[in-house]
Amino acid sequence: MVRYQISSHDPASHYFSVSMTIENPDPEGQRLRLPNWIPGSYMIRDFSRNLLDLQASVDGAALKIEQHDKSNWQVESYVGAIRIDYKVYALDLSVRAAHLDHTHGYYNGSSVFLEAVGQGDAACEVLIERPAPDYCRDWKLATSLPRNGAAAWDFGEYRAADYDELIDHPVEMGTFERIAFEACGVPHDIILSGRFSCDHDRLAADLKQVCEHHIRFFGEPAPMDYYQFQVLAVGDGYGGLEHRASTSLIASRNSLPQVGVEEVSDDYREFLGLCSHEYFHTWNVKRIKPAAYQPYDLQQEVYTDLLWAFEGITSYYDDLALVRSGLITHDSYLELLARTMTRVQRGRGRQRQSTAESSFNTWTKFYQQDENAANAIVSYYAKGSLIAACIDLKLRQASGGERSLDDVMRRLWNDYRETGEGISSNRIQQLVSEIAGQDLDGFIQPMIYGTDELPLVELLQSAGIEVTQRVAINSQDKGGKAAEGELPQVDFGAMLKDDSGGILIQRLREGGSAQIAGLSPGDQLIAVDGLRLNLGQLEQRLLRAQPGDRWQLHAFRRDELHVFELALQAAETDTFVLQADEDEGTPRYGWLAG
Numbered sequence: 263m264v265r266y267q268i269s270s271h272d273p274a275s276h277y278f279s280v281s282m283t284i285e286n287p288d289p290e291g292q293r294l295r296l297p298n299w300i301p302g303s304y305m306i307r308d309f310s311r312n313l314l315d316l317q318a319s320v321d322g323a324a325l326k327i328e329q330h331d332k333s334n335w336q337v338e339s340y341v342g343a344i345r346i347d348y349k350v351y352a353l354d355l356s357v358r359a360a361h362l363d364h365t366h367g368y369y370n371g372s373s374v375f376l377e378a379v380g381q382g383d384a385a386c387e388v389l390i391e392r393p394a395p396d397y398c399r400d401w402k403l404a405t406s407l408p409r410n411g412a413a414a415w416d417f418g419e420y421r422a423a424d425y426d427e428l429i430d431h432p433v434e435m436g437t438f439e440r441i442a443f444e445a446c447g448v449p450h451d452i453i454l455s456g457r458f459s460c461d462h463d464r465l466a467a468d469l470k471q472v473c474e475h476h477i478r479f480f481g482e483p484a485p486m487d488y489y490q491f492q493v494l495a496v497g498d499g500y501g502g503l504e505h506r507a508s509t510s511l512i513a514s515r516n517s518l519p520q521v522g523v524e525e526v527s528d529d530y531r532e533f534l535g536l537c538s539h540e541y542f543h544t545w546n547v548k549r550i551k552p553a554a555y556q557p558y559d560l561q562q563e564v565y566t567d568l569l570w571a572f573e574g575i576t577s578y579y580d581d582l583a584l585v586r587s588g589l590i591t592h593d594s595y596l597e598l599l600a601r602t603m604t605r606v607q608r609g610r611g612r613q614r615q616s617t618a619e620s621s622f623n624t625w626t627k628f629y630q631q632d633e634n635a636a637n638a639i640v641s642y643y644a645k646g647s648l649i650a651a652c653i654d655l656k657l658r659q660a661s662g663g664e665r666s667l668d669d670v671m672r673r674l675w676n677d678y679r680e681t682g683e684g685i686s687s688n689r690i691q692q693l694v695s696e697i698a699g700q701d702l703d704g705f706i707q708p709m710i711y712g713t714d715e716l717p718l719v720e721l722l723q724s725a726g727i728e729v730t731q732r733v734a735i736n737s738q739d740k741g742g743k744a745a746e747g748e749l750p751q752v753d754f755g756a757m758l759k760d761d762s763g764g765i766l767i768q769r770l771r772e773g774g775s776a777q778i779a780g781l782s783p784g785d786q787l788i789a790v791d792g793l794r795l796n797l798g799q800l801e802q803r804l805l806r807a808q809p810g811d812r813w814q815l816h817a818f819r820r821d822e823l824h825v826f827e828l829a830l831q832a833a834e835t836d837t838f839v840l841q842a843d844e845d846e847g848t849p850r851y852g853w854l855a856g
């Protein structure tokens with residue numbers, strides 16, 4: 263048994279105080295460690311950098327602690343219960359670490375709870391104390407961690423079967439709003455923190471549809487007997503992290519549904535997609551997972567080439583569930599898919615890196631993107647979801663609508679329930695061929711391990727979807743919508759943003775007009791052909807320009823003025839628009855059907 267206690271004397275100082283009692287420490291000297299990363303977010307984050315004032319003691323008498331490396335310590339050998347005390351600085355407003363101030367507290371166990379090495383399988387008890395100041399007297403507590411005597415929504419005693427469970431139930435404390443609903447008989451809560459307004463009934467009704475879709479998709483009963491959505495509403499933010507019985511989300515307050523507004527705004531659609539994504543992970547990655555994640559080694563990078571499946575397939579089903587459950591229309595779904603196709607098409611990195619390589623190198627590339635990322639890497643989320651669409655459409659086409667990717671996912675789920683084992687790199691390919699009743703290796707392997715264009719356009723056409731490729735209207739054009747009005751014939755080849763006194767070059771497309779001219783990310787463009795201009799004026803000029811036109815550019819690099827000669831290239835048709843065939847109405851093979 264390992265016992266933890268977490269409290270705060272002064273939330274405004276952003277410190278959690280943690281103490282830990284180990285009843286039977288290793289007589290050779292108890293080792294302690296803190297995770298360096300959190301499952302679901304594949305980057306070394308060195309949570310130990312926020313750990314302070316580490317002390318060990320027995321009845322108030324100090325024991326020596328020797329530090330072995332950044333996240334490992336060893337306490338002087340002692341026979342009998344020992345106590346460990348430390349503080350954790352918590353000012354990371356993300357879903358990955360911990361945050362504490364006078365408005366609320368939030369933590370992931372991986373940021374705040376040391377593990378007693380060798381006792382990871384031992385049961386844990388946690389006393390979560392109400393922070394001391396008077397302004398915390400109305401605070402409530404939300405977590406999917408099982409209660410062990412605490413009243414519902416209150417501070418007090420909680421428990422976990424082992425360390426792995428302890429760190430997989432994030433905790434929110436504050437004056438949040440709570441919305442309850444049931445999905446297939448399982449109680450769910452939505453916890454809303456931050457400053458916002460929200461149509462509670464609408465959100466509960468819509469999320470219920472999404473949750474019931476996913477539970478029925480994999481088959482009842484659901485693998486959890488309770489589920490919690492923890493949402494922090496902010497001015498500008500987006501992100502989520504999956505857990506076994508909850509998810510933590512950060513979303514813009516504008517993305518929440520408003521009383522009296524019937525339509526699904528683009529922002530609300532995105533929020534529903536995020537909730538759907540994290541909920542699908544309850545099966546796909548929290549339970550069905552790569553063999554390499556069993557168990558997780560949280561001290562160092564763990565490599566798998568399967569994130570295209572765990573994030574990509576999840577990304578495919580997140581929006582698909584919205585259309586299948588009737589929350590968005592076919593047109594709305596096709597717009598989202600066309601945007602993903604556009605995003606992948608515009609990145610040169612797709613010709614350089616496969617989704618398997620992107621998965622494997624996520625620690626240093628996908629999770630550490632710089633201004634050159636679009637040229638260097640491919641997103642295993644975006645391209646992975648398109649691969650999932652290809653597999654789904656291929657299986658439907660080959661079986662006349664009898665089989666689909668759904669069958670593959672259900673098989674993976676059944677295998678997991680029977681064996682509890684992680685999957686090998688080629689398991690999904692094997693299952694696809696098995697379910698298709700024919701060898702589809704030659705179809706799948708190149709999509710996962712290669713960089714050729716995906717056969718998605720042909721597959722969509724075979725399902726009765728019209729695919730149009732056009733040039734981008736302007737820098738705001740994400741694709742998915744038919745173009746109205748005039749289209750430019752040339753492309754500047756850069757992501758630009760208005761900046762005080764000029765136009766900031768954020769990113770360049772490799773081989774594009776701006777890069778060939780010698781411009782660099784970070785340059786501040788101030789004049790074209792001797793005239794000062796802003797982004798709107800530059801886009802107007804681009805509308806009138808012809809391929810081959812030459813412009814003289816003045817730009818600052820740091821505080822030095824430089825002159826560049828730019829030859830405008832023809833714009834590429836890298837923007838997709840999808841439309842269901844008007845005569846048929848619905849796609850063939852039951853695709854998009856509920």
Ligand SMILES: [Zn+2]
Pocket residue numbers: 539540543572573576
């Ligand atoms: Zn995900």
